[in-house]
Amino acid sequence: MNTLSFRWFLAVAGCGCAVLGSLSRVLGQTALVSEGFESVFPAGWSVGDADTNGSPAYWGKVNAAFGGRAPHSGSWKGYCAGIGFAGTTNAPNYTNYMAAYISRTISLTGYSRVNLRFWNLVPSIETGYDYCRVLLDGTVLWSNGLPLSTWTEVATNLNAFAGASRTLRFEFVSDYSVTREGWYLDDIDVTAGTAPIMEQFSSLALTNYTGYVIDADRLTNNPAYNRDALRVQTVFATENFTPSTSNLAYRLQFRLLNSAGVAFPILETNGVTNANYTFNLVTNVSLGGARRLLVTNGAALRPAARLDPYDTYRVECRLFRGAVDTGLVRTDGPYQFFHFTNLVSSDAAFNILTRLNSVQTNRIYMVNTVPGQSNFLFTVDYETHCYDSFTNPANPVITFPLVLTYSLYNASGLPVALRSNSQVIYDATYSYEPGSTNPVQPWARYRSATLAVEPIGQLDSVNQTYYLHVTISHTNQPGQPALVGNSTNSITTRLLHFNGRLYFGNIETRFSSLANSPAPGSLGSGYINTVLAVNNNSGVVTGDPNHTYGDGTPLPVRLRPNGNAELSSGSVVLNAPSPDAFTLQNVRVTRGPITLSTDGARANLTVTLPTGFGYTTNNVDTLRYLQATLDFANVTNLDTLRYLQATLDFANVTLNQALIPASDSLTYAPGP
Incomplete structure (x- = not known):
């Protein structure tokens, strides 16, 4: 060996x-045979006992506990009397009159260089009478009649037999008397090579x-x-x-x-x-x-x-x-x-290294008019590592400035102007890992920071997507320039930028509080669908701020490139003063509940005529109200007008931005 x-x-x-x-035992150059007795056996092999004088006993695979001898590798090994052994599994013996064999044909055609190797163990044998041997086409390659107390490898070159099909045979032979434990095999390999x-x-x-x-x-x-x-x-x-x-x-x-x-x-x-x-x-x-x-x-x-x-x-x-x-x-x-090159325990440098790991979107919408939500939020994950004062048992704490510099780009790589593009973090770290000794370990910290990103102008949420580019840097030594670290980008995503205006048809409103986190929906022609849940009664009609809405009900809207949102379905009922009245050309008009929908604003109106004016509908075919003037025509019996009424009711009237009738004329048609 x-x-x-x-x-x-x-x-x-x-x-x-x-x-x-x-x-x-390792993988051969070209494995022609590889038998470790770990799978089905005798698949591919012929087994038997060529001596007919005694009871049949021949090769079989046995487990690691058999005979008290562990395999050379794995969990199984081959034993010459695995089938038909005498004694017990703890103390097995082969039998008399054995010629137990395993053999197989191996094709050496096309090869010029071939090796045979196997591991074998012979705990005991009747020396001088019983023996083990290996043959190739009947030619003895190796034989042994002595004990081998440990697993031993046998290697032999088969170049002389290359170029044809051969029969490989392992054989154990015993005579008529005296038996011992016998022969074990494991890890039989035949390999072929193309060079010496x-x-x-x-x-x-x-x-x-x-x-x-x-x-x-x-x-x-x-x-x-x-x-x-x-x-x-x-x-x-x-x-x-x-x-x-x-x-x-x-x-x-x-x-x-x-x-x-x-x-x-x-x-x-x-x-x-x-x-x-x-x-x-x-x-x-x-x-x-x-x-x-x-x-x-x-x-x-x-x-x-x-x-x-x-x-x-x-x-x-x-x-x-x-x-x-x-x-x-x-x-x-x-x-x-992280490579620390400092050789002095307490030099002037902080001996800190940083790494920026990821940038992720946190809040992908912003509303100019909603406090606390007037920017986009990104989460930055980073780590700091310090190895300083490594011979100082006090393990001093170091405070150092860390800077996150960021820029916002659209998907085409064009920058977006921001109100701020950096955030300074004063971080603190131990000089080395607390409690570590022989050797002390660098102190690693894994941190997160939130960046509030606010564009100066309006983002196009319909036609553009955006990503944030962030760079980390820190001061490693007082008075020295900052060490610029690595940079990374967030994924490119759609950012919803609301300017705070929500239109119901042609009625402009503004809102300052939301109960939901709007998310991008499907794209349409010139808009993207999303949802706004205005709450805290923060929605106000721009033309009449005394009229409000907002109970947190989700409203489907379309967000336009200019930041305007438009109601796409549904409606809201405005909260109004009581009474909800206005005077138009000296005529008092009282509004019923006002509904905002995709058609704009509508309400029922009650017109109170000035003092001294009244009307009756008896035998009146047409009653017209035009700018506080009542005109009567085709009256057949004026005597019937003696019962006068002072109010006129108009249903479902379209209102304008100021929440007054959109038309200069209201036609009253009470019917017969």
């Missing part, structure tokens, strides 16, 4: 290499990711302080498709790539950067014939500059055999890092 040592290799002055190697040496990358992993890189950790020899570098582990398999031992020199070339695929500077093994920003690790492997080795390497990649907290990075590893690029490359990531 090849056994190699393992240690981390650090990017410091000097050179060295490290590797952990051990024989292990073949490799396969199994994994690449960043093993110490915490989200931080802390340069000050390199000032201590405490192994827990390992955050100054990206510690990665690689695993690759190498397989020898020849019968002879090969001594191989591998080079693992590491790079740290940003989101654009550009190499970031990292220190080489000599403690400085090279022209290609690579870290190269060399490991030597001695690989026996037909052997496959799983090689594990550890490397520490130390950035030579400050990592950008707003970018992402991937670790890349490329495998070379000698000077030849195997073509095998593996990446891990992406990762984001």
